[in-house]
Amino acid sequence: MPTGTPPTPPRTDTSRAQPARVYDWLLGGKDNYPVDEVVGRALPPQAKDAARQNRAFMHRAAAWLADQGVDQFLDIGTGIPTEPNLHQIVQRVVPAARVVYVDNDPIVLRHAEALLVSSPEGTTDYVQADVREPGEILRHARDVLDFSRPVALSLIALLHFLPDDQDPQGIVRQLVDALPPGSHLVLSHAASDLHADLARQVTEEYARAGIRLGFRTHAEVSRFFDGLDLVAPGLVTAPGMVPHGTGASGGGQRDLRGGGAGAGRWDCVEGERTEASAEPTATTRTCSPSGPRTASGENRNAPEGIGRIACGTCRVLSRTRWGLSVTPPAPEPPSP
Secondary structure: OHHHHOOOOOOOOOOOOOOOHHHHHHHOOOOOOHHHOOOOOHHHOHHHHHHHHHHHHHHHHHHHHOOOOOOOEEEOOOOOOOOHHHHHHHHHOOOOOOOEEEEHHHHHHOOOHHOOOOOOOEEEEEEEEOOHHHHHHHHOOOOOOOOOOEEEEEOOOOHOOOOHHHHHHHHHHHHHOOOOOOOOEEEEEOOOOOOHHHHHHHHHHHHHHHOOOOEEEEHHHHHHHHHOOOOOOEEEEEEHHHOOOOOOOOOOOEEEOOOOOOOOOOEOOOOOOOOOOOOOOOOEEEEEEEEEEEEOOOEOOOOOOOOOOOOOOOEEEEOOOOOOOOOOOOOOOOOO
16 A cells, blocks of 8 residues: 655756666656757667666566565666566565655656555555665655565665765665665676666767766676575676576676677675674685586586676675674585
8 A cells, every 4th residue: 555645846957968868768768858869869879778677677586586585675766657666576576565666757656646556465665765875765664664574675776866076875774774684685786897888878978968987897786695695606797597496505796798788787696694693704615507517617408698707716804793694505416
C-alpha cells in the first residue's frame, strides 16, 4: 500500500536535457522531450543496448535479493517508472516487501503515483531528494524502512553521474555505514576501460548537453565495495551478472573485459555485510570459476571474449567495524 501522496512536482525544465529522460528515450519510453532525444540520437547506437542490459540487470538483481528473503529496498536514482518496476519484481516474491524510491528529477516525481501502487501487504514510498544529500535520504527512509533489519541499497546507473569532485566514494560510504548487518549494496556503473572510444564519445555528447559524467575503471568501481564481501560472480559486465544459482560460495571477482556490449558497464553483484567484529581477521578463499584455471588464473573454459579471471585466490581482510562472511570453497573431489 502507499504510505502517502507525493508532493506537487516543481516545473519541469524542457530547455535542457536530463539524465532520467535521456535514459527513458534510450529505453524507448515516451516521457522525454526533443532536447533529450537530441542527446540520445547523438550517442553511439550501442547506448540503447547498454540501457536495456542495465535494466535487465536490475530485474535479475532485485529478484535474486527477494529470493534470498530481503524485504526492504532503498532505490536511489530511480528514474522514470518503467514496468516492471523494482517493487513489482520483489513483491511478487515477498508481497510484504517495503520499497523507498528516491530521485531528484521533477519528471520522476510527476510519475511517482505509479511507484506508489504497492501490493496490499507491502509498502512503497517516494522521496524527492538528491543523492548528494545522503543524510536527508536516510532520514526520510527511516520513516518506512526498519534499519535494525537488512536493507538492500540500489544505486543503478547513478554514480557515473557524480564526478570525483562530488565525492561519490564518501556518499556511498555514508549510505553503507547506515545499513545494518546482512544488508546488500547493488550498483551498476559505466566503465571507462571498456570500449574506451565509445566511452569518450558518450562523455563528450553528455557534456555538450551540460551533463557531467564520471566513468570509472574496474579498479575504481571496486572501491565502492571496500569492506563488503562480493557475492559471486563479483564485479562483472551486465550480461555476465547472473546471480541466480551461483550463490556466494567462492565468490571472487571475475574480469569480463571482452564481454560487454556498447559502452560497457561494470555491474555489481551484491556486497553483503555481516555481524560486527572487534578486531580485523583475515580469511583466504579460492575463486570458483566454471572450469580449470592456468597458473595465471585464466579460465580455460571461459566463453570466447570473456577474458580472464582477475584473481585465483583472494585474501579478504575484514574491517574493524564489521566482519566478512566468507564461505570456503568445497574441497576438490578425489581423483579416480
